[in-house]
Amino acid sequence: MKNERQNDQWAGSVGSLEELPDGFHFNPQKLWNELEQQLPATAKKSRFFYYAAASVLIIAAAAFFISQGYQSEQSVLVVAPPAAKPTQQLILKDRQPLVGVKKAAEKQQVDIAPTKHKPLQVISREEIAATVPAETRELLPDMQMPSQAGPLILESKPAVKKTMVVATAKPAPKLKVIHLNELGIGPKMEPLDKPSWKQIALQQQAEQEEMAPAKENIKQVLYFKTPPRTSTSTTITDNH
Amino acid sequence: MELRQLIRECKKNSVTAQKWLYDRFAVQFFVLCRRYQKTDAEAEETLQNGFLKVFQHMPEFVYNSDGAFVSWMKKIMVNECLQELRKKNNFFLVPETEAAEIGSCNDAIDRLSTQEIFRLITQMPVGYRTVLNLFAIEGYSHIEIAAMLNISVNTSKSQLSKARKTLQELVEKKYNYEERKAK
Numbered sequence: 026m027k028n029e030r031q032n033d034q035w036a037g038s039v040g041s042l043e044e045l046p047d048g049f050h051f052n053p054q055k056l057w058n059e060l061e062q063q064l065p066a067t068a069k070k071s072r073f074f075y076y077a078a079a080s081v082l083i084i085a086a087a088a089f090f091i092s093q094g095y096q097s098e099q100s101v102l103v104v105a106p107p108a109a110k111p112t113q114q115l116i117l118k119d120r121q122p123l124v125g126v127k128k129a130a131e132k133q134q135v136d137i138a139p140t141k142h143k144p145l146q147v148i149s150r151e152e153i154a155a156t157v158p159a160e161t162r163e164l165l166p167d168m169q170m171p172s173q174a175g176p177l178i179l180e181s182k183p184a185v186k187k188t189m190v191v192a193t194a195k196p197a198p199k200l201k202v203i204h205l206n207e208l209g210i211g212p213k214m215e216p217l218d219k220p221s222w223k224q225i226a227l228q229q230q231a232e233q234e235e236m237a238p239a240k241e242n243i244k245q246v247l248y249f250k251t252p253p254r255t256s257t258s259t260t261i262t263d264n265h
Numbered sequence: 266m267e268l269r270q271l272i273r274e275c276k277k278n279s280v281t282a283q284k285w286l287y288d289r290f291a292v293q294f295f296v297l298c299r300r301y302q303k304t305d306a307e308a309e310e311t312l313q314n315g316f317l318k319v320f321q322h323m324p325e326f327v328y329n330s331d332g333a334f335v336s337w338m339k340k341i342m343v344n345e346c347l348q349e350l351r352k353k354n355n356f357f358l359v360p361e362t363e364a365a366e367i368g369s370c371n372d373a374i375d376r377l378s379t380q381e382i383f384r385l386i387t388q389m390p391v392g393y394r395t396v397l398n399l400f401a402i403e404g405y406s407h408i409e410i411a412a413m414l415n416i417s418v419n420t421s422k423s424q425l426s427k428a429r430k431t432l433q434e435l436v437e438k439k440y441n442y443e444e445r446k447a448k
Binding site for chain 2: 032049
């Protein structure tokens with residue numbers, strides 16, 4: 026009887042002991058880490074599946090963006106620049122953006138003429154004498170300064186020899202290319218023969234070929250190339 | 266999280282649910298394993314194997330109540346402990362004639378706290394404490410213990426009587442030591 030009572034007492038107390046008495050050591054986290062490695066792999070598989078799916082998505086997105094950048098670059102190369110016509114064209118000319126105001130494009134009519142230089146008006150001395158103004162003030166607004174680089178067209182009458190006063194542009198001096206050896210400055214260099222020139226040229230070409238593709242690849246992989254602006258590509262030619 | 270929901274998730278092999286279940290019962294079952302095993306390391310190993318079996322056999326378990334689930338897990342842990350003990354020890358070689366020498370228990374044991382009883386049980390020899398655990402704490406009969414440990418009923422009884430006697434001696438030793446210390 027006494028033993029039975031004691032058994033019941035122990036079953037209630039010792040059997041349901043949920044705290045570890047002093048002097049005993051148990052590390053639940055460490056044991057769980059070991060236990061987790063031995064658990065069935067189904068849960069781990071699903072986690073692996075999520076990681077794999079995420080990585081595939083990232084790779085696909087990266088490939089898409091890179092290909093987009095490449096295609097835009099290709100399309101720019103295909104488009105031919107518009108031929109300049111000697112007519113009036115409607116072009117977009119960007120204004121300078123103001124602070125706090127949106128940049129707006131405005132349509133303007135601009136002369137895009139292929140002839141850059143207007144023919145100069147030729148006046149003979151007789152004509153000048155006939156139309157000499159009383160005062161020089163009247164002459165000044167009509168006077169035209171010749172263009173510097175333009176060709177001069179003369180309307181001359183071969184039958185009558187008259188001296189003409191013509192405003193001409195000073196021709197640009199032609200400079201002769203002289204080698205240093207001709208001047209005698211610096212060390213005298215012996216002229217290279219043909220095979221050595223060829224060798225140097227081949228070396229330079231090989232170096233350029235080595236450098237060029239690597240540069241392009243780096244750009245293609247690392248950067249997303251933005252397509253160039255085609256709308257503002259037409260520049261206003263100098264009409265002066 | 267409710268235990269029922271936890272079991273449902275564990276059946277789907279959810280690691281999170283398994284961790285929850287482990288956190289909830291790890292210490293309780295470590296104490297159980299430690300009552301059977303000699304060292305903390307052995308108890309940890311048994312606990313790990315026990316939880317593995319719990320998770321593996323979870324789909325076979327049909328939920329009735331929380332108590333039934335805890336009893337089911339406890340049974341798995343006890344079986345795991347016995348299996349480990351069978352591997353390492355050959356501890357039931359006591360002659361059946363000694364079963365008559367069963368002594369009665371001292372009242373001094375009743376005055377001990379739960380933690381002190383636990384500590385004394387872990388100090389007992391393996392064979393004694395196994396039968397004492399199974400009979401006095403887990404509530405198995407001698408016939409069941411005999412079947413579980415593959416021994417005769419008389420051997421089980423003699424082991425229990427020796428266990429009680431050893432426990433009594435340990436309690437006396439403890440009190441004597443404390444008296445001497447007080448003097």
